[in-house]
Amino acid sequence: MRRNALRRAGNVCLLTAALALTVPATAGTAAAGQPARSRRTPAAALPQVRTVSRPLNGLVAGPSENINLTGIIDITVITLPATAGGGTAQIVSSLDDTTGIGATSGRKYLFVGAHRDNVTFAAGATTTIDVTPNFLLIPPAVPPNPVVPPQQIKPVKVSVTVTSAGVIDSIAAVPVAPTT
DSSP, rough: HHHHHHHHHHHHEEEHHHHHHSOOOOOOOTTSSOOOOOOOOOOOOOOOOEEEEEEEEEEEEESSEEEEEEEEEEEEEEEEOOOOOOOEEEEEEEEEEEEEEEEEOOOOOEEEEEEEEEEESSSSSOOEEEOOOEEEEOOOOBBTTTTOOOEEOEOOOOOOOOOOOEEEEEEEEEEEEOOO
């Protein structure tokens, strides 16, 4: 419950920051006795925000064995379109209750973390953005060495489709299958 409240607060902060970037500056100060004139500037495109949760289920490559991954990934996409088209997108991915079972050992693994990617999208057409965020894999404790540090792993590919105006069409996430 607390994690969801923190995530929502973070999303509100990101949206507020993105909106602050789109507010035009004042045109200048007025000369003595004359009213201030404002310059007409082209309307800036508004940022787009979309958050989804996607289930994860599949085989991924671990450091010592393949792992059957099960869980949920929460993805927030914020696009900040440029006036002429194209722009930047921020993709925030976080794992929620994601675990795995070793394919050969049967040991339980824990996947944790959040990752932020900042990417650009094209002005002329719809763009599909693919990112593979870093998360931490916490391996099981195995005596006589019960302390094993977590390892960075990229178990998921996140795909986001964005139009040239910054409209978010689709968001998908799939486990990255091990290569043989």
